[in-house]
Amino acid sequence: MDYNLAKKLIEDDILDFQKMMFKNYKFIGLSEIEAFIIIELHNQMRQGNTFLNPSKIIKNITISKDELLTILDSLIKKGYLSIQLKKTKSGKDTEIFFLDGTIQKILLYYQKVIKDEIINQPKKYETNEEELVDMIESQFQKLLTPLEIEIIQKWLSEDHFEMLEIKKALLDAIKANKYSISYVDSILIKRRAKLKKSSDVVYNPEKSEALKAFFDSWEKKQ
Numbered sequence: 001m002d003y004n005l006a007k008k009l010i011e012d013d014i015l016d017f018q019k020m021m022f023k024n025y026k027f028i029g030l031s032e033i034e035a036f037i038i039i040e041l042h043n044q045m046r047q048g049n050t051f052l053n054p055s056k057i058i059k060n061i062t063i064s065k066d067e068l069l070t071i072l073d074s075l076i077k078k079g080y081l082s083i084q085l086k087k088t089k090s091g092k093d094t095e096i097f098f099l100d101g102t103i104q105k106i107l108l109y110y111q112k113v114i115k116d117e118i119i120n121q122p123k124k125y126e127t128n129e130e131e132l133v134d135m136i137e138s139q140f141q142k143l144l145t146p147l148e149i150e151i152i153q154k155w156l157s158e159d160h161f162e163m164l165e166i167k168k169a170l171l172d173a174i175k176a177n178k179y180s181i182s183y184v185d186s187i188l189i190k191r192r193a194k195l196k197k198s199s200d201v202v203y204n205p206e207k208s209e210a211l212k213a214f215f216d217s218w219e220k221k222q
Helices: 001-010 019-024 034-045 054-060 065-077 101-118 128-140 146-157 163-175 181-200 207-221
Strands: 082-087 093-098
Touching: 001 181, 019 034, 019 101, 034 054, 034 065, 054 065, 093 128, 101 163, 128 146, 128 163, 146 181
Parallel strands: none
Antiparallel strands: 082 093
């Protein structure tokens, strides 16, 4: 998923940031207390409080102020939390905090999970077609139509695409937020055409102007 899209979905409460944190904080390198602090910061942002105020945070977390300051400093150094200066309407400089780094780390983790599921599919299947149908339905979160299944069959039986080729095209489609068989098909066709074009480029000495000039001058000397 695109970062800007994910951030917008979180801001609009379409994606549950708190649930994402509780589910993934260990996988993105956070301790439980660090996750709680980030969730508290996110809750303050939702309320319009973007000034980093340790006194407000500590009201809902049972640690000392010194411990909180140490953790906040660590979160900044590790890139989960950032602080910028912003001028107020009165012209004064004020600090505002962002959790963009945390969101990016969660998205990178999700992308890795999706890539592992697609490229290193652990399940056992009787046929490549069965594997692809199951994989695509899982990633697209929908059942494929008979026509879409026919396209998959064509990839294997007529176009003779390798499984890895198809999986990479599927991964690229997901990264582009294009959840359709037709988009995956277009990626495969374009890559096949590009590969064919590059393989058709054969070195021909007769077409080399430099060599032609050399042989012309050589013949005159004979």
